Amino acid sequence: MKTSPISLFAWLAVISILLSSCASKKDILYFQDIDQVLEKAEKTSYSAVIQPNDxxxxxxxxxxxxxxxxxxxxxxxxxxxxxxxxxxxxxxxxxxxxxxxxxxxxxxxxxxxxxxxxxxxxxxxxxxxxxxxxxxxxxxxMNYKVTVIGEVLRPGSYPIQDERITLPEALGMAGDMTVYGKRKEVLVIREENGVKKHGTVDLTSASFIHSPFYYLQQNDVVYVQPNKAQVQASAYNRNIPIFVSISSVLVSLIILFTR
CATH class of the missing domain: 3.30.1950.10 (wza like domain)
Known part of the structure; x- marks a missing residue:
């Protein structure tokens, strides 16, 4: 039985959508090498440093x-x-x-x-x-807070009661990253003594617990950048995959009833 060009196109469209949505777990999972990192971990402590405008x-x-x-x-x-x-x-x-x-x-x-x-x-x-x-x-x-924006479920500013918060805790308060968040380049912006500085953190590797941005300071801004798929998706209508799926179903029905 021959397959019509229209039917073939519909199947190729569906397959391409499925393939484009696939992602490696290395790009998604947190703390992937935590056992090796914790073996070498040293005891650490954190205390907030008073800054102007506090x-x-x-x-x-x-x-x-x-x-x-x-x-x-x-x-x-x-x-x-x-x-x-x-x-x-x-x-x-x-x-x-x-x-x-x-x-x-x-x-x-x-x-x-x-x-x-x-x-x-x-x-x-x-x-x-x-x-x-x-x-x-x-x-x-009294005004200790951190701000989490970007690809998280609940972006916003969050007051901190105990003056000690880690980057994973802040992301947890914001509902965690969406699947479109770039886990290997989470940006942290902070100000120290009137000087702004920034750094990126790779959450897929547990070694980030040794980063100076593991413990957040008051008024830090955490920005979860969109991954490549999300950036590309912003260039076209997000309803296109739905339209393609509906079109493929309609094409299949037309072929079925016109045989």
Whole structure:
């Protein structure tokens, strides 16, 4: 039985679509060599570094509450988006200026940019100990967030509560990469001391856990680039494969009923 040119064209169209959608698992799977990498892994830790424009919440406490009162900002009522005052009170924050300084009660100007949170706590404990016995300092970065954009399920900015987040965790918060994301070239953009820098991470290899971009810093931007298939797809109507499939079915039906 001879195959008509139209029928042959329809089958070739279907096969070409199926072949174009195939991808190697080496381009998709994460952490492919994790066993070898973890054998050589060393113990690591991460602490956030205070940067200009950070909002710091600093609370000084002690057994003598009256003695630490001058070192704490007043507590103010919080307001919602509509401007209404909520019953919950909130602590005021210190904005780190462009020179990396904050103005702190009694102590005056403090240069805090470039310091880790524990370093600033120890420094302030030493300074305040001149006025208060056994002060306890609690510091938090209130505007710690990372932004994930590109080929992820839920792009957006995400606030981080514990000041420590890894790149895989950030991608997980954004719903993970789509199948169209370029896993071998995830771009991370960050700013340190007013200087912008960037780097790419290959998530298919577990060796990226040693990258300086494994732990994200506040205000980092993660961009998942589209892969070649997605870039090519943007040049034509995404409904074309559907139209081709429908056309092939119609052609087959026409051939069936016209024999």
């Amino acid at each position: 909002l710091l919440q600093i609370v000084v406490s002690s057994y003598d509450l009256k003695a630490v009162q001058p070192f704490n900002l007043p507590v103010t009522p919080s307001t919602n988006l509509g401007g209404n005052v909520n019953a919950q009170m909130q602590l005021q924050t210190y904005l780190v200026d462009g020179d990396g300084n904050i103005e702190f009660p009694v102590l005056g100007t403090l240069n805090v940019a470039g310091m880790k949170r524990q370093e600033l706590i120890k420094d302030m404990e030493t300074r305040i100990s001149e006025y208060v016995v056994d002060p306890i300092i609690n510091i938090r970065i």
